[in-house]
Amino acid sequence: MKARWLWLLIAAGVAIQVWLLVLKSSLGDVAGCGSTCDEVLSSRWSFVAGVPVPWFGLVTYVVTGIALKWRRPGLLASCLVLLGGAVVWFVGVQAFVLHHFCGWCLAAHGVALGTIGMGWRELRGMASVNWLPAVGGGLAPMGGAILIQVFGPVPATHRIEETAPVAAVVTDVHAQGGGRKVSFDGGAKRYDVEALPRLGPADAKHVLVEYFDYQCPACRTMHGFLETLRARHPREIAVIVLPVALERSCNRLLGPKDTVHEGSCEISRAALAVWRSAPGEFEEVHHALFADAQAGLRLAREKVGGGAKDEAWIDEMLRVDAEDWVVFSSKTKQLPKLLIADRRILHGLPSSEEDFVRVMEGELGLAK
The missing domain is CATH 1.20.1440.130 (VKOR domain)
Structure with missing residues (x-):
């Protein structure tokens, strides 16, 4: 028996x-x-x-x-x-x-x-x-x-590829504004550097575009990687940061097997509200939301105060960011996603900070 x-x-x-x-x-x-x-x-x-x-x-x-x-x-x-x-x-x-x-x-x-x-x-x-x-x-x-x-040798845990054409993106909300534009896929997708949530100088030589969720552990780690890269090349790199809230109350595109982070909608909305009403305070709030979501939310409310939150713009941003996430996910849905240049996109999280910095310096032709 x-x-x-x-x-x-x-x-x-x-x-x-x-x-x-x-x-x-x-x-x-x-x-x-x-x-x-x-x-x-x-x-x-x-x-x-x-x-x-x-x-x-x-x-x-x-x-x-x-x-x-x-x-x-x-x-x-x-x-x-x-x-x-x-x-x-x-x-x-x-x-x-x-x-x-x-x-x-x-x-x-x-x-x-x-x-x-x-x-x-x-x-x-x-x-x-x-x-x-x-x-x-x-x-x-x-x-x-x-x-x-x-x-031993650390296996690659990210993928950089030439993504499929992004013609399925049906709105140009990310390009709205009168500032400098950066394009992806030969101009099929455009971003206004000054109008969108951004870390780093608007006139940086290289502008990366990150899709992420504030409560995604891999995205939190990527946040640290990007800060290290920016610290090494402070005048050469800026990052447009676009939250994809992995929560069904504001993201109807989630599938039954997708990770869901409760509270992501509230956190993403708070970050976008700070950018819209007090852009000079955004970077501090962005860091705080990754470090401690509840403390970051309290800080975001203080920064916004009684200012206008532009709810319609925030709703549109969350909707379009989620749509882009689906379009850029023909092979993998993993966040974070980092648009590098033209059709080059990094999916997921590199295995180490050193690996990420080395890869990005090679992709962008930056001096080490």
């Missing part, structure tokens, strides 16, 4: 690992806010030496089944130790590094713990185990995987 339960757990482990591979394939290799589990399954921690982690889980369960079938207690013990090490490591990564949990990953960890418990009971009915090599046989591959993830 005990073995039957262990076989069921092994089968469940195989099934979940296969499903994680399917989910990971559907997400692609771009990290960011955009769909369920993407913070985990598209992060750098979802690979070991370029191989998706679920492949290693799948192999481990297959070997566990072989050890059980052939009654190899040492091999079975090594597999159980390996599963235990994987649970501790990957739960720790989700809790303390990513600050985001994938439900399917947690299900996999639960099955792993069940397999360890039932496997331990099964071991008691086998021949005695030489525990030193058995434990070493489990810890060695797990330790090697951790070392590769921490110190």
Whole structure:
């Protein structure tokens, strides 16, 4: 009876690992806010030496089944130790590094713990185990995987591509105003540098356009990356920042599998209101909203005061920003999205600040 339960757990482990591979394939290799589990399954921690982690889980369960079938207690013990090490490591990564949990990953960890418990009971009915090599046989591959993830080559978690033509954008609201215009896709999409929420000088040589959500963890990290890039090239770079609120009360284009951030509409509206009524205060509020949403909202209300909020303009901006997000998402919906030049667009979050700065300096031809 005990073995039957262990076989069921092994089968469940195989099934979940296969499903994680399917989910990971559907997400692609771009990290960011955009769909369920993407913070985990598209992060750098979802690979070991370029191989998706679920492949290693799948192999481990297959070997566990072989050890059980052939009654190899040492091999079975090594597999159980390996599963235990994987649970501790990957739960720790989700809790303390990513600050985001994938439900399917947690299900996999639960099955792993069940397999360890039932496997331990099964071991008691086998021949005695030489525990030193058995434990070493489990810890060695797990330790090697951790070392590769921490110190090995960091996989790319973003994508820069020539995006599809943006003819589907039906409104030119971003170009309204009498200031300098920057264009995308040969002029099919235009932005008024002075009329739109902006960080950096309006006369900067390079004007980037970012689509983001204030409550998206990947967007928060990208905010820090962009600040570092601007600090290195303060007169050469400006960033137009366009919030895409991932909340259905102001974004009807969200799909059933899209990430939803409650409160994003209120935060985005507050930021746009500050820009519209007190543009000189916008950058301070923009930083504050990323640092602490509630404190940022209080600051935004103070800056706006009794000034006109231009609700019609704010509504139109939120609608068009969301429409653009869909148009630019032919291959991936992940936020943030960063328009670089002409049809060059960066999807998702690079794996590190150093990687982002290096890539952007190369794309823009900036001196290091």
